[in-house]
Amino acid sequence: MLRLAIQKSGRLSEDSLNLIRECGINFLSASYKLKTEATNFPLEILYLRDDDIPGYVQDGVADLGIVGQNVLVEAGFPELEVEGLGFSKCRLSLAVPRAAAYDSIQDLQGVSIATSYPKILGDYLAGQGVRANLHTISGSVEIAPSIGLAEAICDIVSSGSTLLGNGLREVETVFRSEAVLIANQTLSAEKQEQLEQLQFRMQAVRRARR
Numbered sequence: 001m002l003r004l005a006i007q008k009s010g011r012l013s014e015d016s017l018n019l020i021r022e023c024g025i026n027f028l029s030a031s032y033k034l035k036t037e038a039t040n041f042p043l044e045i046l047y048l049r050d051d052d053i054p055g056y057v058q059d060g061v062a063d064l065g066i067v068g069q070n071v072l073v074e075a076g077f078p079e080l081e082v083e084g085l086g087f088s089k090c091r092l093s094l095a096v097p098r099a100a101a102y103d104s105i106q107d108l109q110g111v112s113i114a115t116s117y118p119k120i121l122g123d124y125l126a127g128q129g130v131r132a133n134l135h136t137i138s139g140s141v142e143i144a145p146s147i148g149l150a151e152a153i154c155d156i157v158s159s160g161s162t163l164l165g166n167g168l169r170e171v172e173t174v175f176r177s178e179a180v181l182i183a184n185q186t187l188s189a190e191k192q193e194q195l196e197q198l199q200f201r202m203q204a205v206r207r208a209r210r
């Protein structure tokens with residue numbers, strides 16, 4: 001039986017559950033449960049923090065997962081991606097205080113930047129030849145400039161209203177993300193076949209939605 005890890009509660013949860021249901025897979029879900037078994041497909045669903053999903057799939061604790069590409073790439077396992085799922089689209093962007101001068105990425109030389117994505121941001125800056133001081137924090141990144149923790153930030157943006165509300169201006173897109181299906185790279189032949197069935201159904205759902 002395939003084990004699929006999805007986010008327990010957060011921005012990915014509802015769309016992940018809806019996608020599985022629309023694939024014609026039936027299961028009971030209750031918010032207190034940490035796992036559930038489908039009744040008409042060889043699938044067990046595990047509910048986890050999104051940050052834990054790439055590592056669990058890499059280690060084979062779960063066979064499959066649904067997670068944001070931002071979390072997958074930051075975890076260092078981009079090779080686990082099987083296909084994009086088209087929801088939870090967002091971008092990882094650099095932002096500076098509204099009044100700060102900014103002409104190009106070179107203006108970030110030597111600047112302190114708060115982020116929860118040190119790997120993606122570090123790779124991006126290195127590619128641009130920029131050396132900055134990264135401060136890794138796990139949340140509330142947008143308030144870092146106003147409390148004097150950093151001069152710039154790099155965080156997930158979707159509508160942009162959080163940046164605006166914190167007096168920040170988006171200046172560069174570092175990474176574009178959506179939810180992706182990921183899979184362990186050493187699945188048995190039987191599980192590989194079940195994965196292909198699942199992908200076939202997911203693709204049909206996405207075609208029908210268009």
Ligand code: PRT
Binds near residue numbers: 049067159160161
């Ligand atoms: O508890 P757990 O660790 O599982 O969840 P989490 O809190 O780490 O993640 P969660 O549920 O917030 O987000 C899960 C995934 O959704 C992210 O990894 C992204 O792939 C995706 N996603 C899509 C987003 C957003 N849109 C988004 N807007 N993740 C976060 N945000 C944040 C953003 O950082 C900002 O602070 O939402 C705020 C509002 O954004 P604006 O631009 O619309 O104002």
Ligand code: ZN
Binds near residue numbers: 049050051
């Ligand atoms: Zn998380």
